[in-house]
Amino acid sequence: MTSNRKLMVMPGDGIGPExxxxxxxxxxxxxxxxxxxxxxxxxxxxxxxxDLHGTPLTxxxxxxxxxxxxxxxxxxxxxxxxxxxxxxxxxxxLLTLRKExxxxxNLRPAIVFPPLVEASSLKPDIVKGLDIMILRELTGGVYFAxxxxxxxxxxxxxxxxxxxxxxTPEIERIGRVAFDLSRKRNGKVTSVEKANVMLSGxxxxxxxxxxxxxxxxxxxLEHMFADNCAMQLVRAPKQFDVIVCDNLFGDMLxxxxxxxxxxxxxxxxxxxxxxxKDGLRKAMYEPVxxxxxxxxxxxxxxxxxxxxxxxxxxxxxxxHSEEADLIEDAVSDALSSGARTPDLGGGSKKVSxxxxxxxxxxxxxxxxx
Ligand code: NAD
Ligand code: IPM
Ligand code: MN
Numbered sequence: 001m002t003s004n005r006k007l008m009v010m011p012g013d014g015i016g017p018e019x020x021x022x023x024x025x026x027x028x029x030x031x032x033x034x035x036x037x038x039x040x041x042x043x044x045x046x047x048x049x050x051d052l053h054g055t056p057l058t059x060x061x062x063x064x065x066x067x068x069x070x071x072x073x074x075x076x077x078x079x080x081x082x083x084x085x086x087x088x089x090x091x092x093x094l095l096t097l098r099k100e101x102x103x104x105x106n107l108r109p110a111i112v113f114p115p116l117v118e119a120s121s122l123k124p125d126i127v128k129g130l131d132i133m134i135l136r137e138l139t140g141g142v143y144f145a146x147x148x149x150x151x152x153x154x155x156x157x158x159x160x161x162x163x164x165x166x167x168t169p170e171i172e173r174i175g176r177v178a179f180d181l182s183r184k185r186n187g188k189v190t191s192v193e194k195a196n197v198m199l200s201g202x203x204x205x206x207x208x209x210x211x212x213x214x215x216x217x218x219x220x221l222e223h224m225f226a227d228n229c230a231m232q233l234v235r236a237p238k239q240f241d242v243i244v245c246d247n248l249f250g251d252m253l254x255x256x257x258x259x260x261x262x263x264x265x266x267x268x269x270x271x272x273x274x275x276x277k278d279g280l281r282k283a284m285y286e287p288v289x290x291x292x293x294x295x296x297x298x299x300x301x302x303x304x305x306x307x308x309x310x311x312x313x314x315x316x317x318x319x320h321s322e323e324a325d326l327i328e329d330a331v332s333d334a335l336s337s338g339a340r341t342p343d344l345g346g347g348s349k350k351v352s353x354x355x356x357x358x359x360x361x362x363x364x365x366x367x368x369x
Contacts, residue, residue: 005318007038008068010061010097012046013090014291016074018299019306022357023072026310026327029361033368034323041068045097046076046090046291056093062100066282070317071097072310073286078293094286098138101282103271104170105177106138106250107312108288110237110257110267115335119262119344122234127260132240133181134257136250137174138271140166141200143247164200166246171207173274178244179216188220188241192229192249204246230256254288263343264289265302268309270316283317285309295342299352302341304331307360326364333367334359 009024011017030036043049043061050056056076065071076090086092097103112120112130120127145165152158178189191208193201205223212221224232226249232239233253237260245253258264267289273282287305295301308331311324338348339359351359 004037004039006068007040008065008071009040009042010045010073012074012076013078014293014296015301018301018353019303020074022303023306023310045093047078047081056090057096070313071284073284075291077291102273104139105272106136107270108134108254110261112261113332113335116262118346121259130237133242134254135178135244137246140170141247166200168207171204175208175211178242179219182219182242186241190222190224190243192224192226192245194226265305265343268305268312270312285313300342301353302343303353303357330360330363333363
């Protein structure tokens with residue numbers, strides 16, 4: 001008998017707990033109907049952790065996360081924390097987890113579910129059938145590089161600065177993930193930087209070109225400047241298969257890609273580390289969206305980005321693609337029924353967070369008999 005999978009759940013702030021609670025209904029369902037069992041531990045993170053423990057991530061919570069097979073993460077942040085010192089802001093809890101677990105590869109798939117073609121702010125023929133993968137480098141670049149600071153200048157003004165920095169191995173390891181992903185998809189990688197103005201971008205392009213020559217001649221590699229990529233994403237997104245880019249460009253391009261799918265509330269993500277000698281890797285699964293303070297407590301958050309992050313976990317950490325398919329089909333059924341949380345617009349029936357999940361669970365029950 002295999003031992004239970006150890007799952008760390010970190011709901012966080014704002015709508016994080018709302019969408020996590022609904023997603024955990026899937027854990028109960030899988031235990032009951034599929035004998036697929038998870039041992040769950042829950043820990044505070046972000047503003048909630050700061051309020052209770054004075055830090056957005058305690059050492060104990062970090063150690064517990066390191067000891068789990070996967071982390072399911074909600075969202076952190078909120079306006080009440082805006083004036084906190086930089087080092088104790090809620091977002092720092094998330095960034096520390098990414099860094100300490102060495103989750104360098106962030107997979108952000110943008111897939112348009114057929115019933116949501118009309119929900120996109122773009123014309124239907126531009127987004128219909130869209131299935132692209134944004135691969136964001138997650139532990140380097142301007143998010144972490146030193147030096148950074150705010151310093152006083154002699155004239156009484158200040159300077160604020162950050163550093164963007166990538167090394168050859170950092171670029172190579174994310175490039176390899178891009179090539180591997182595209183081999184299981186349509187065999188095309190678009191590497192995105194601004195080599196026209198940034199030296200870190202010049203190195204990025206050089207390393208990707210060399211890696212392609214040595215390890216990726218079965219893949220079509222193209223290079224694109226990040227500003228053009230943002231434009232191309234809304235002009236003709238289906239030209240892309242895998243987009244690979246640095247931490248900051250990946251943050252921005254993935255929010256942009258979210259609107260192709262109908263809502264930021266639809267975009268999941270998987271943050272993966274390198275496999276160890278047994279082939280196991282650290283992993284965290286989190287929606288691309290944030291804590292959505294404007295709708296917190298109203299019961300109207302779209303739970304599907306969190307649900308789809310859970311299905312990514314079933315696929316990438318636990319090799320349970322059959323159950324992932326079942327849940328994704330149920331999401332599709334729920335949307336086909338015309339149900340829409342308010343962020344999606346359209347449809348024939350406005351639903352709450354829990355009503356959307358009721359429909360997903362109903363479809364799973366029907367489809368699994
Ligand atoms: P946000 O993603 O929280 O919200 C942007 C807009 O999208 C809002 O109008 C919100 O209502 C809507 N939205 C987001 N998710 C939704 C969902 N599931 N259902 C329906 N509508 C949804 O971004 P923001 O407002 O710029 O940031 C708010 C806070 O969240 C900030 O503190 C920010 O730092 C933090 N944040 C956290 C994460 C994370 O934890 N991974 C990601 C992004 C932002
Ligand atoms: C995301 C978020 C985070 C980021 C913040 C909350 C640190 O915007 O996951 O996209 O910038 O990476
Ligand atoms: Mn973001």
